[in-house]
Amino acid sequence: MKLSTKGRYAVMAMVDLASNSKGQPIALADIAERQEISLSYLEQLFAKLRKGGLVKSVRGPGGGYLLAHPIEESRVSDIIVAVDEPIRATRCAPGSPAGCRSNRSRCLTHDLWEELGNQIHLYLSSVSLADICNKQVLGTSGVISHTSAPGHAADPASRASAAE
Amino acid sequence: MKLSTKGRYAVMAMVDLASNSKGQPIALADIAERQEISLSYLEQLFAKLRKGGLVKSVRGPGGGYLLAHPIEESRVSDIIVAVDEPIRATRCAPGSPAGCRSNRSRCLTHDLWEELGNQIHLYLSSVSLADICNKQVLGTSGVISHTSAPGHAADPASRASAAE
DNA sequence: AGTATTCCCGACTGGGGCAGTCAAGATTGG
DNA sequence: CCAATCTTGACTGCCCCAGTCGGGAATACT
Numbered sequence: 122m123k124l125s126t127k128g129r130y131a132v133m134a135m136v137d138l139a140s141n142s143k144g145q146p147i148a149l150a151d152i153a154e155r156q157e158i159s160l161s162y163l164e165q166l167f168a169k170l171r172k173g174g175l176v177k178s179v180r181g182p183g184g185g186y187l188l189a190h191p192i193e194e195s196r197v198s199d200i201i202v203a204v205d206e207p208i209r210a211t212r213c214a215p216g217s218p219a220g221c222r223s224n225r226s227r228c229l230t231h232d233l234w235e236e237l238g239n240q241i242h243l244y245l246s247s248v249s250l251a252d253i254c255n256k257q258v259l260g261t262s263g264v265i266s267h268t269s270a271p272g273h274a275a276d277p278a279s280r281a282s283a284a285e
Numbered sequence: 286m287k288l289s290t291k292g293r294y295a296v297m298a299m300v301d302l303a304s305n306s307k308g309q310p311i312a313l314a315d316i317a318e319r320q321e322i323s324l325s326y327l328e329q330l331f332a333k334l335r336k337g338g339l340v341k342s343v344r345g346p347g348g349g350y351l352l353a354h355p356i357e358e359s360r361v362s363d364i365i366v367a368v369d370e371p372i373r374a375t376r377c378a379p380g381s382p383a384g385c386r387s388n389r390s391r392c393l394t395h396d397l398w399e400e401l402g403n404q405i406h407l408y409l410s411s412v413s414l415a416d417i418c419n420k421q422v423l424g425t426s427g428v429i430s431h432t433s434a435p436g437h438a439a440d441p442a443s444r445a446s447a448a449e
Numbered sequence: 450a451g452t453a454t455t456c457c458c459g460a461c462t463g464g465g466g467c468a469g470t471c472a473a474g475a476t477t478g479g
Numbered sequence: 480c481c482a483a484t485c486t487t488g489a490c491t492g493c494c495c496c497a498g499t500c501g502g503g504a505a506t507a508c509t
Contacts, residue, residue: 124288126497127495127496129394130497132397148454148455149455159497161500162499164456165497168458171456171457178456180455181454181505181506181508182506183455183507184507197397229417230417233417237409240408241401253396253397289467290467310484325470326470329468331485344475344477344485345482345484346482347478347483348477349485
């Protein structure tokens, strides 16, 4: 799960598509103008979104793109996965952490990144395009809780820099 | 909150430092060998960690680096923040989303990324070096819950690709 | 048929940051 | 003094993002 501006552009465009389409296709040129994204760049992104099965295309005059799924079932995580190429998570071989186990105690951090990836994916899976259109992204009500983390759970803002 | 290999290296090194130091300083050369990271590159990282106040340095023979804080109070989020330079979150001006409000409906996604950043930061703040050393990173017991997201909370693995 | 509109595809480019190297200088223990 | 170690700065190669360009294919409209 990579988080770059690329994925953000894709989500912006998909939100625009979701909120402006009333059943008829939307031309990329419209989205490009509204979201102030280069048209040619958008074409690249939507090529991937189409291959990922997230949008359907209609060619010819009056054509454009349509959501392939109902707005409530279009998850943000799917968009990002479709657009961003996967990143090699640690330095371990994908799948089996064979490279980790070779010299033990090396990838103590492996579990951490894996779990973090799960957390991010889980959160983004819980947000649909409908949620964003309805502004239901939920504010700063802390949601993550470390099930077994006593002790340093206190003083949450001592050295905590502003979340960027 | 940026997530690159750079931050991972830093965390790996800090975990190594935490688990191998018994009060006496650890030379970077040792960490470099154990973690298979270039020594010169580690030097750069630890320069930032030192400026961030996460480690203390001891010069001269027998010198090296020490954790500046107790192992339980060294949070992963602090390490990553210290090492990775901040990323411009959206395309909005940092702080006030003035650029967003200019043409409305553009940054509907703004809240999403901001909230996601909070989630990540919150999770990484909840993990200390002590947790990692004790392998208490907690497995795949889903922790995030969308407080107000009924409906599409079901079928969690239908199109969910393998978490990478 | 012809034309305009739109998607589709591949190649190309400039820049930024990561990963890593190299070469010095500063500081301290033996 | 000398060796070990941190400290600093400049330098490099490379990959990928963001964006551009030129053309080609499908379709609606006249």
